[in-house]
Amino acid sequence: MGCWGPYLFQSDNDYDVIDEFSDQAGVELYHFEDSNGSQLARDALDGGKFNELFTKLESDRGSWVDPPYKMVLLVTIAMIVGAKVPMGKRRLAIRLYKRCGFMEGAKDQLKEALSGYQDGEPWNFDQNLGLLDSMSLMIAENAENDEAAKKSGDGQGKDSKSSESAATVDGADQTGHSAGKDNIQNLA
Numbered sequence: 001m002g003c004w005g006p007y008l009f010q011s012d013n014d015y016d017v018i019d020e021f022s023d024q025a026g027v028e029l030y031h032f033e034d035s036n037g038s039q040l041a042r043d044a045l046d047g048g049k050f051n052e053l054f055t056k057l058e059s060d061r062g063s064w065v066d067p068p069y070k071m072v073l074l075v076t077i078a079m080i081v082g083a084k085v086p087m088g089k090r091r092l093a094i095r096l097y098k099r100c101g102f103m104e105g106a107k108d109q110l111k112e113a114l115s116g117y118q119d120g121e122p123w124n125f126d127q128n129l130g131l132l133d134s135m136s137l138m139i140a141e142n143a144e145n146d147e148a149a150k151k152s153g154d155g156q157g158k159d160s161k162s163s164e165s166a167a168t169v170d171g172a173d174q175t176g177h178s179a180g181k182d183n184i185q186n187l188a
């Protein structure tokens with residue numbers, strides 16, 4: 001599937017890493033089944049699992065996912081449940097997060113969280129929607145944009161051009177005939 005949004009926890013990769021952390025910690029760290037799940041995760045991380053996982057990442061160079069990326073993600077998991085994040089690990093995450101392959105939305109979330117997080121206070125990362133919620137939000141936003149475009153000016157709005165250009169693929173119209181250079185320029 002890949003990713004479905006620009007924020008943290010909107011990609012298969014994030015969930016795969018979180019599942020790996022949960023397996024290694026012996027407790028669910030993100031997908032909680034009940035209200036006690038967050039507290040169990042926090043207790044495990046505060047009880048030494050955070051440092052254990054982090055130390056393993058520091059020595060893990062053969063992973064298919066870059067260890068710095070995993071280090072930053074582990075810090076975010078700890079912040080979500082309000083676990084203690086040692087200042088040295090937080091400083092390392094601050095140095096790493098911009099270079100780990102996170103999308104811009106996630107970088108914005110991380111910048112805010114890493115500067116504002118207080119141990120013991122769970123951090124709410126806004127925009128961490130799952131796939132279905134993200135799709136529903138995008139559909140609603142597109143409908144609002146379509147409606148606004150229809151109301152602005154000529155009643156056809158900018159979407160009439162985008163639907164025309166969507167009908168052509170590689171210079172061919174829906175019938176498979178070449179649109180020609182002049183028609184392609186008119187669609188742009």
